[in-house]
Amino acid sequence: MAGKTNHAQKLSAHLGTPIDAACVINKPGATATVVVAGVVGMAASATATRRGADGEIKVITNGWLAVGPRSFALVKGDKFLGNPKGEPFAEIDYTDVASVSLKPGRLTVRADVALTDGRSFAFETNTRGANKRNPEVLELFAERCR
DSSP states (O other): OOSOHHHHHHHHHHHTSOOSEEEEEBOTTHHHHHHHHHHHHHHHHHHHSOOOOTTOOOOOSOEEEEEOSSEEEEEEEOTTTOOEEEEEEEEEEGGGEEEEEEEEOSSEEEEEEEETTSOEEEEEEEOSGGGTTHHHHHHHHHHHHO
């Protein structure tokens, strides 16, 4: 199994559907903000970001990528503990994905996702310490989108 088993179990229980792999995600650039400006900078950056327009998918805060058998979901994370919170803000079948580009960095891997309807969005996941297995989840995600 890609990633941590307990993450997949946590998302499966939260969503009420089978989840094969899951990992914590952030908006693009969130890790650099924390490294440069600390947690206060990240909080200020998150509040300054606007939500996407109707139908637009935009990762604006910490959350979760849940990789299921036929589709994936993006779920917000609780601000304090990071646990999944609420309904998914996006549930997308793999057949609706035109492309996924993974770009490894020093501290993160960024995923740029283009959908067949012309929409696109991006997110990143940390790759150090407790998060070192997160890239496995993104690789599985990209593989299923092909």
